[in-house]
Amino acid sequence: xxxxxxxxxxxxxxxxxxxxxxxxxxxxxxxxxxxxxxxxxxxxxxxxxxxxxxxxxxxxxxxxxxxxxxxxxxxxxxxxxxxxxxxxxxxxxxxxxxxxxxxxxxxxxxxxxxxxxxxxxxxxxxxxxxxxxxxxxxxxxxxxxxxxxxxxxxxxxxxxxxxxxxxxxxxxxxxxxxxxxxxxxxxx
Numbered sequence: 001x002x003x004x005x006x007x008x009x010x011x012x013x014x015x016x017x018x019x020x021x022x023x024x025x026x027x028x029x030x031x032x033x034x035x036x037x038x039x040x041x042x043x044x045x046x047x048x049x050x051x052x053x054x055x056x057x058x059x060x061x062x063x064x065x066x067x068x069x070x071x072x073x074x075x076x077x078x079x080x081x082x083x084x085x086x087x088x089x090x091x092x093x094x095x096x097x098x099x100x101x102x103x104x105x106x107x108x109x110x111x112x113x114x115x116x117x118x119x120x121x122x123x124x125x126x127x128x129x130x131x132x133x134x135x136x137x138x139x140x141x142x143x144x145x146x147x148x149x150x151x152x153x154x155x156x157x158x159x160x161x162x163x164x165x166x167x168x169x170x171x172x173x174x175x176x177x178x179x180x181x182x183x184x185x186x187x188x
Contacts, residue, residue, distance in 0.1 A: 004110075004124075004132050004135040005132055005133070005135065006131050006132060006133075007131065007132045008130055008131055008132075009027050009030060009031070009126055009130040009131070009132070010027065010108040011026070011027050012026060012027055012104055012105045012108060013025075013026045014026070014077075014098045014099060014100060014104075014105060015076075015077040015098075015099050016070070016077055016080070016096035016097055016098040016099065017077045017078075017080035017081045017084060017096070017097045017099070018094075018095070018096045018097070019094060022077050022081075023096065025070065025096055025098055027130065030068070030070075030126060030130065031128065031129070031130040032128050033066055033067070033068060033128055034065070034066055034067040034068070034125070034126065034127060034128060034153065034156075034157065035067065035068045035069070035070060035125070035126040036062070036067060036068070036069045036070065036123065036124070036125055036126070036149065036153070037070050037072055037105075037109065037122075037123070037124040037126065038051075038052075038055060038069060038070065038071045038072065038122075038123055038144075039071075039072045039073070039106060039109065039111050039119040039120065039121065039122040039123070039124075040052065040071065040072075040073050040119060040121055041073065041113075041116075041118040041119055041120075041121070041140060042073055042074070042075060042118055043073060043075045043079050043080060043082075043083040043090075044079075044083055047121075047140070047141065047142075047143045048073075049087060049089045049090055050089075050143055051121075051143050051144050051146075052071055052089070052090060052093060053089040053090070053092060054143075054144075054145065054146040055069055055071070055093075055095070055146050055149075056089075056090075056092040056093045056094065056095075057092070057146065058146040058147065058150060059093075059094055059095055061150060062150065062153070065150075065153065065154065065157065067153055068095065068096075069095040069096075070095065070096050070098050071093070071095065071096070071097050071098065072098040072100050072105055072106065072119065073098075073099070073100065073118070073119055074100050074101055074103055074106055074112075074117055074118050074119060075099055075100075075101070076099040076101050077097070077098075077099035078099070079099070080097040080099055084097065100119075103117065106119045109122060109124055111137060120137050120138075120139075120140070121137065121138045121139070121140060121142065121143075121144060122135070122136070122137045123135070123136040123137075123144060123149060125149075125152065125153055125156055127156070127160060133156045133160075134152050134153070134156055136149075151171075151172060151173075154172075154173045155167040155171055158173075158177065162177070164179055164180075165177040165178065165179050166178050166179075166180060168188075
C-alpha cells in the first residue's frame, strides 16, 4: 500500500484457524463490515501472545460494535491451531487467525520484514467499503493495547456516521466532537 489511509483492501485468499476449524477467508468476507487486521511477527513468541490475549479479552466489545478481528502472521493455519491448543492465553481467541505463509497479505499491507520473513506489528482498521481508516505500526518490542484500539475504532465509526464532525484528541464515546468551521479557526 503506497498510501495507507483510504487505500482499498487488496484481493487475497487465505486459510485461517477459527474455533476448532480451518476456514477460508478473502477480501469479500471483509467488505460490508468494520474489520481490524492485526499483524504480528510469529506464533510461540513473547509480546505476541500478550497482545492477542488482550484482543481476546476485549473481543466481545468489538463484536458488539460490528467489528471483526483478523489476526495475521506468516505462520500457517496449522501452526495457529497448535498454538491455540497449547497456550491458555491463545486458547481464548475466538476470532480468525489467518495464516499467511506466502506473505501475500502481509505484503499487501506493506508490513513484511523481508529479511526475516515476518510481519511488523501493524494494525489496520478497515471500514465497510473496504478502505483503511486507521493505521498503527510499532517496533517489534512494543505491544499494542486493545482498549486504545477500541477507542480509535469508536472514533472512526462516529466520524463515518456523522459527516462534518471530527473527534478531538483523547475523545471517548459520549464526549463532545467538533464541527470544523471558520468560527473555530484559532479558537481551539
